[in-house]
Amino acid sequence: MPELPEVETIRLGLLSTVIGQRISRVDVLLGKMFTGDPERVLGASVRDVSRRGKLLILDIEGDSFLSLLIHLKMTGQLLFKSLTRPEFAGGHPVPPLNTPLPNKSTKVIFTFESGDILYFNDLRTFGYIKLVERENVFKERFLQTIGVEPLSDAFTLEYFKGLLKKYPKMSLKSFLLDQRKIAGLGNIYTDEALFLAYLHPTRLTGSLSASDVKSLYDATRSVLQKGIQLHGASKTSYVTLDGTQGTFLADVAVYQQQGKPCPRCGTLISKFSFAGRGTHVCVQCQK
DNA sequence: TGCCCCCTGCAG
């Protein structure tokens, strides 16, 4: 589900809600969603919330230094409810089930000493919460293999050029989707970035001109920044911490726009299956 | 480096 901008939106929400809060109770409603001993988080306070790619990292501190790794995968949601903060009153319908919290897709519930509650919902149950020792966080295989943060200073044009050169025979689509190359892009932002760069998803990484590379680099970063500004892309299940939807999809050029006119040239957007994903292009603009 | 799979709900 959520890609980098959605996860970053949730991270920023968590920073303003759960930092400093002490966990007084944990309910795990579906065992496979929580790895580790939930008892260990009782009495611990949230110290920091960071993000690596699409993975959230909540540092908590009680008797020991622990971290909660949270991956939302396709349909995961984090929802915050507070009786003292009107904007988080909760109880309102939450897509896709449109029933109040907790609901059928609620899998884990964190209750804080203040009475505030954090719900982890996941309709398709692909997501997970994993409790690990703080010192072992970066020994996790996912974090060992994940690529550069595309909005970090480390992701320079030069770095991007080098990365493309290292994998010259991949399609642009599978390259951008590969978390081991660049962390955080998923299907929506990949399709939008390729449109913005006027590059076709099936083009090979090794076939780009210097100006193509620059276009794709700029497009990748700008589409992610815009996604964060608009609080992410809500199609069905993604919502922000207070249950509201992101607005990125309101003016996408190609994603899920098949049959509609390209905003640049008017050619009808087409959709086909590629790299295992629905892929949307303007065949006129993207070469 | 591709393909299948983990799940459930909903559009077509």
Next chain:
DNA sequence: CTGCAGGGGGCA
């Protein structure tokens, strides 16, 4: 009713 959905691990 079948196919599809924004992710990524494991497999050949």
